Structures are given as C-alpha cells and as structure tokens.
Amino acid sequence: MNSISPNLNIMIKACEKASKVIIRDFGEVENLQVAKKGPRDFVSKTDKRVEEILIYELNKAKKNYSFLTEENGKIENNDKDKVWIIDPIDGTTNFLHGIPHFAISVALKIENEIKSALVFDPVKNEIFFAEKNNGAYFNNHRIRVSNKNDIEECLFSSDQHGLKIIFPDLNLRSSGCSALDLAYVGSGRFDGFFHNKIKLWDIAAGVLIVQEAGGTTNDFTKFEEDSIDIRAASTSIYQKMMKKLVNF
Numbered sequence: 001m002n003s004i005s006p007n008l009n010i011m012i013k014a015c016e017k018a019s020k021v022i023i024r025d026f027g028e029v030e031n032l033q034v035a036k037k038g039p040r041d042f043v044s045k046t047d048k049r050v051e052e053i054l055i056y057e058l059n060k061a062k063k064n065y066s067f068l069t070e071e072n073g074k075i076e077n078n079d080k081d082k083v084w085i086i087d088p089i090d091g092t093t094n095f096l097h098g099i100p101h102f103a104i105s106v107a108l109k110i111e112n113e114i115k116s117a118l119v120f121d122p123v124k125n126e127i128f129f130a131e132k133n134n135g136a137y138f139n140n141h142r143i144r145v146s147n148k149n150d151i152e153e154c155l156f157s158s159d160q161h162g163l164k165i166i167f168p169d170l171n172l173r174s175s176g177c178s179a180l181d182l183a184y185v186g187s188g189r190f191d192g193f194f195h196n197k198i199k200l201w202d203i204a205a206g207v208l209i210v211q212e213a214g215g216t217t218n219d220f221t222k223f224e225e226d227s228i229d230i231r232a233a234s235t236s237i238y239q240k241m242m243k244k245l246v247n248f
Contacts, residue, residue, distance in 0.1 A: 005131055007062075007108055011118045012127065014057035015104045018050045019122035022089065022104070025049075026123065029098050043089075043096045047071060050088035054106065058084050065108075068225070070201050083109045087201040091177030100124070105179040107204035112221065117205035117212075119183040128183035128209050136212035138187050145215040145234035146188040151244070154191035154237055157181040159198075168244040178230075182206020185232050186213035192233030192241045194248065200225040207232065 004012075025046040032039035051071045058065065064079035069086040084106065089095055091102030100123040108116040119128040128143070130136035136143050148154050156170045159178050173190075175181055178198060184190040186209040195203075200220070207217050207230070216238040218231040233241045 004129075005116060005134075008116045008118065008129060008131055010058060010061040011106045011108070011116060012120075012129070014054050014061075015106060015118060015120040015127075017057055018053040018088070018104060019120060021046065021049055021053060022095075022102075022122045026095060026098075026100070029095065039096055043092060046095070047089050047092060050104065051086060054086050054088060054104070055084075058086075058106075068109075068201060070199070081111045085109055085114075085201050085204040087179060090179040090202055091175075094176045099176070101175060101180065102177050103179045103183070105201065105205045107208065109204065114204055114208045117208035119179045119205050119209065121180060128186060130186070130205075130209040130212035132208065132212070134212070136186050136209045138183075143187040143209075143213050145186060145210065145213045146191050147234065147236055148191055149236050151237060151240045154241075155189075156192045156194070156233075156241065157184070157190050158194050168248055170241070170244055178202045179206050182232055183209050185215055185234070186210045188213075188234075191237050192231075194231050194241070194245055196229045196248070197227045198230055200228060203228060203230050 029039045048071050064077050065082045066077045066080050067075035067084045087105040089102050090105050094101045104120045106118045107114050115132045117130045128138050157173045159174055181193045183206055185193050210217055210232045216235045220228045
C-alpha cells in the first residue's frame with residue numbers, strides 16, 4: 001500500500017486509544033442486561049467518553065482544526081475549513097443489546113471535501129480507511145467494490161427505520177451500523193447501501209471508502225448535514241439499484 005498521510009496516522013492512533021474504552025465497556029454491557037435500569041445510561045456515558053478521547057487526541061495533534069461530532073455538535077477552532085467529523089459509536093443500539101456490530105467513524109473534511117476516512121470495528125479489530133485519490137484499504141490491504149452485474153445476486157443494506165415505507169424488491173439486510181455498511185460496500189461484502197434522513201457523521205467516512213474502492217455514491221453535499229439521503233453501490237450495480245429506489 002501507499003504510505004498513509006500524517007492526518008490518517010493521527011486518526012488511527014486516536015481510534016486505537018478510544019477503542020480500549022469501548023472494548024472494556026462492551027464487556028460490562030452483558031452484566032447490565034439483567035439489571036432493572038438496564039445499560040442505557042451506561043452506554044450513553046461510553047459514547048461521551050469515547051468522543052472526549054477522540055477530540056482530545058485529534059486536538060492535541062492538530063490544535064486549529066474544528067470538529068463536527070454526534071455528542072458535542074460543532075466545535076469551531078481557528079481553522080474552520082478543516083473539520084474532523086466524528087461518530088464515537090455508530091451502532092449504539094447494537095452495543096446496548098450486547099451485539100458486537102458497531103464502529104468508530106472519523107473523517108477529515110478540508111474545504112468541503114472529505115480527504116481522509118476511517119471506520120474502525122474494535123470488536124472484530126477491522127480497520128477500513130481511505131484517502132482522497134489514494135485508494136481504500138482494509139487492514140492494510142487494498143479493497144475494491146464487488147463487480148457483480150446481476151442485481152438478483154447482490155446483497156444490499158439499509159438501516160431505514162421509524163418510517164412506514166415499503167422496502168424495494170432487493171435482497172436486503174439491516175445491520176444497525178451505517179458506517180460499517182458503507183465500509184462493507186467498499187470491501188465488496190455488500191453491493192449497495194441506501195438510507196434516508198441520515199446524519200453526516202454516520203456516513204462521511206464510509207462514503208469516501210466506497211468512492212476510493214471504485215464505487216459510486218450520490219452527492220450528499222446537496223443535503224442538510226442532519227438529513228441526508230444517501231445512495232452508495234458498486235459502479236456496475238449503482239444504476240440498477242437506483243431504478244429499484246425510484247419511490248424510496
């Protein structure tokens with residue numbers, strides 16, 4: 001693989017540090033399932049703690065960069081054109097129920113373009129990352145989107161919930177973690193992903209991973225940051241998926 005940038009190196013180190021808290025606390029969730037209160041408050045504290053670690057570590061390395069985070073919202077520093085976009089635990093509902101499918105998502109946006117991206121699954125120890133014009137990688141190996149042409153053979157994911165909608169006629173999964181869904185599209189595990197009204201921190205890193213793995217996404221910058229309709233797929237299947245989503 002090509003050498004990674006200093007910024008991506010900072011992101012990886014910050015996520016590795018934060019992941020220790022996630023792994024430790026995830027080990028406690030099972031014990032809390034039987035408690036009357038349940039683990040909800042505990043998980044909320046984990047979310048906040050992980051975000052604090054990420055902000056501290058990234059800020060220590062790049063003091064002027066700004067932030068957009070799930071818990072703290074916008075944090076504007078001197079450099080407003082360079083923004084870390086953070087989701088400390090994407091898939092908190094899975095985490096809450098003791099399901100080991102969630103990830104840390106960190107992206108770096110420079111002048112309105114995502115330049116570096118990282119999706120880190122701490123339980124499986126899987127790291128997906130990408131840099132603009134430098135390819136996408138999974139645990140240091142180059143990844144590409146799938147090259148299937150028959151939509152019947154494809155597997156798609158959508159985490160759409162809370163709306164009374166008819167899902168399109170696609171072979172579909174709902175994993176509960178959008179960041180990993182997009183990373184899986186990039187690595188060829190899924191063929192496509194779609195979701196309406198999603199937030200930027202859920203998809204910022206995953207979108208670049210898909211693009212740099214040779215996939216196609218729609219232009220999420222046309223949407224408000226807290227209400228994005230995202231579409232992503234391998235290039236060979238993208239238009240076929242879009243035809244199925246015409247009423248979605």
